[in-house]
Amino acid sequence: MVNQDPFTQKKKHILDSIASTNEGTLDSSPKGSIDKACIPIIDLINSFDNMVTTSSCSGRVSVFVEGRKETDNDKIKIGAKGNEGKWLFVTHEPENLNNWFKKFQLKDQEKLGLSDVAADTRYVLYKFEPLILHVKCKDLDTAKQLYAISMACGFRESGIGSNNNVAIRCSIRLDAPIAIYNGDSDAFYKLVSTEYLKLLCKISEDRFTExxxxxxxLYDSISKATFAAQPEHKETKEERRERKMKEGLLKQQLLKSESSS
Amino acid sequence: MVNQDPFTQKKKHILDSIASTNEGTLDSSPKGSIDKACIPIIDLINSFDNMVTTSSCSGRVSVFVEGRKETDNDKIKIGAKGNEGKWLFVTHEPENLNNWFKKFQLKDQEKLGLSDVAADTRYVLYKFEPLILHVKCKDLDTAKQLYAISMACGFRESGIGSNNNVAIRCSIRLDAPIAIYNGDSDAFYKLVSTEYLKLLCKISEDRFTExxxxxxxLYDSISKATFAAQPEHKETKEERRERKMKEGLLKQQLLKSESSS
Structure with missing residues (x-):
């Protein structure tokens, strides 16, 4: 290949490095494999010359123990996944939700409440997080167009970042504390009933559907869009016939106008 | 004032329309008044010639009944605040959190669970949403700089939108279903214990602190930044002395270069 522009070189590099570890899918996700539900839209986006996906999550339920909380200027920072946080469960597929909580020791403790928690208590959190896609665009115009399409499709928390990277985000969420971790064993003390945990699964299924x-x-809108550069696309027989017809008409018009001038 | 550029005209219009309804605070929020905790950063941002805040929320706890769910291609869309959704409680101040739930009829129902809900069941949701600021910038360079500062301060969901509007966002959240609304009366059936509701308040206080x-x-970083145009700023005696010295030096250099040419 000759004289590729920097964006095309970068895109090729991203796609090559993925193809070598992750056959058939195109993404630079550190996870190494791409969520199944994301593959069609990732392939679609990458079929445009001026865009490349750099990370993606198709939406997921996760349950994790917050990391140890840190004091910062005498203020305790809320727990996150770092600092000894532990994943208990993650799924990107609604069919895996059923009875996830049976795999863990979630103990009942009568009347667990305010008096049992301190500022540094670590909670077990149940989260639903929606689709997120990061797309590097060749130029600002492409980024603006992808941003506008995403917003119009209801991804109202989308935005353009540095270097024409577009983050496609929406606000379908759940974020509920469900247990307390006392830190010295693997036991988790439930704050809610088992029925509530089942309901969270049910509500998460609805979130997945939405x-x-x-x-x-979003897929449909992107597939119909005309970005500055067209997607690579194999012409069908019908499209070829139509193109030939149009070309024929243009040729006739051209000959006509040449002969009349 | 003579020959104002379009951005400055727009900014003046925004600030004027606010000042007339909302003395002493500067913002175009439809709510009509600005959250107290936002006022210093809004005033700071608006002191820069090339930025104006267009909406803000300092962070809040809200409790609301989802609107009626709609079917769309045989799929039920999850409930949002529209479509007969009802606000039960909103506060931007942690000190108002205590015992909010005592103001409502939250009924206990033994073993409320999966068998009591259908696809169109409306839930009462408890949410914590963090600070959000929208800032219209005069040009893309200013927008990029404000975006970079926001990201560096941990507002990792920030982004640039259309017309150089920057949304400053982070991910400190809670989003938990706490009751069911049966639609035919004002009664709400609790899915969680009263102790759990108290814990949500406690955890929300921590979220507010964070x-x-x-x-x-963010305030500190913006106040230290040099944007393309400087903030309006009253010169101190010392700064005046320094400026006069520099001007004197420049004058000398100018005279020197003129005499030597």
């Missing part, structure tokens, strides 16, 4: 519905709307 | 801590870091 999330995938939004994803399909 | 949120305001982040806000103060």
């Amino acid at each position: 999330n995938f519905h939004k994803l399909s709307i | 949120n305001f801590h982040k806000l103060s870091i």
